[in-house]
Amino acid sequence: MTSAPPWIFRALQLGAAAAIALAAAVLMDLPNPFWAAMPVWVVAQPFRQDLVLRAVLRVAGTALGAAIGWWILTAIPSPAMQVAMLALTSGLGAALAYRIGTIYSYGVLLAAITVAVIVVPALDHAVDALAMAKGRLACTVIGVIAVTAITFLFTPARPDRPEPIPHPALERVARHGVIAAATALLGGALLHLIGGPAGKGAALSLSVFSLLIASSRNPAPMLAYMPTGAAIGVIAALAYRGMDAALPDPAGMALLLAFPFIAAGAILRSHPRTAPFGLDANMCFLLAAEAGTAGHGLTAHALGGIAMIAAAIVFTAAFRRLAG
Structure with missing residues (x-):
């Protein structure tokens, strides 16, 4: 009798951690509870020391980024200046993370990403900045605790x-920073011109994708697989939202319906053949679907998802030319 391959056990761990984190955030009635499942896919590491260090850096970076994002929204009334500050933090974050080049760059990267996640929605509609910042940090802590508790003993x-x-x-450091800053500015301009789900999806995706790629010492895998991962994630998100709209809607249905998609995502993230794009697929699914929430209607999710895929395709193509 042959034993199951190791990736299956890993998929069970990641799927359980993501499901528990999402359920906890939903039950605690946190804003954007799908944020809680996101740390699971990236904090999990092949080695125990890296797992613990990533967990600490994820929380610390998120706390710093949440504080900066809250300050931008409360201290700077002008939307144009808020976009300028978003570009500045994106550029500095990408440049510093790229220069560090080790696992310690993860904290800087998360700080810059968190600023974008808090500021971009506020450029589209009024938000409670403090509630957004506290919710982002709370979801991060939940996700980090879930993945660390479940995977620690099984991580060598x-x-x-x-x-x-x-x-x-x-x-080269400066070039990567300028690319991230310019991309964030472009995202802010698109949000102003287009608005709505498509504009917000484009702005947020461009900001996050540029930070991830511009901060990496080896962006080749992301450049190759990010558009595929984004497309898979968005397709899964639209399937999730379509099923949620078609099925009866008792309390908790959106959460229960998310579990099979999380399980499928855990397989994608863990299987050696699909792991290269499994991370992007899971992240884009959670963002495009707003998993576990009531959502904003299938049309809004479709527009935001299409913008996400377009951002992945356009930015990866542009970065190949700009980064040299």
């Missing part, structure tokens, strides 16, 4: 210390 210790990574040339 690193056998040796990682090799030091040399710093890149300052010119």
Whole structure:
């Protein structure tokens, strides 16, 4: 009798952690509870030391980004200046994370991403900045606790210390920062011109995708797989929202319906053949579907999802040319 391959056990761990995190955030009535499942897919690591360090950096970076995002929305009344501050934090975050180049860059990256996640929705409609910041941090803590508690004992210790990574040339660091800042500005302009779900989806996707890729020392895998992952995630999100609209709607149905999609996402993230795009697929599904919530209607989710896919395709193509 042959034993199951290791990736199946990993998928069970990740699926359970993401489902528990989402359910906890929904039951606590947190805003945007799907944020709680997101840390699961990226905090989990092959080695225990990296798992713990990523967990700490995720919480610390999110706390810093939430504070900066709250300050931007409360201290700067002008939307144009808010977009400028978003671009500044994106550029500085990408440049600093790219220069660090190790796992420690993750905290800087999460701070910059959190600023975008809080500021971009406020550029489209009025939000409670403090509630957004506190909700983002609370969801992050829930997700980090879930994935760490479930995977820690099954994650082996690193056998040796990682090799030091040399710093890149300052010119290259600056170029990556400028790319991220300019992309955030473009996202803000598109949100102003288009507005609504498509504008918000484009602005948020461009900000986050540019930060992820511009901060990476090895962006080639993301450049190759991000459009595919985004497309899979959006298709899954529209299927989820279509089923949610067609089925009876007792309390909790949106949450229960999310569990099979999370299970499928855990398989994508864990199987060796699909892991390269499984991360992007899971993240884009959670964002495009707003999993676990009542949602905003199938049309709104479709517009936002299409904008997300377009942002992935356009930015990855542009980055290949701009980064050199």
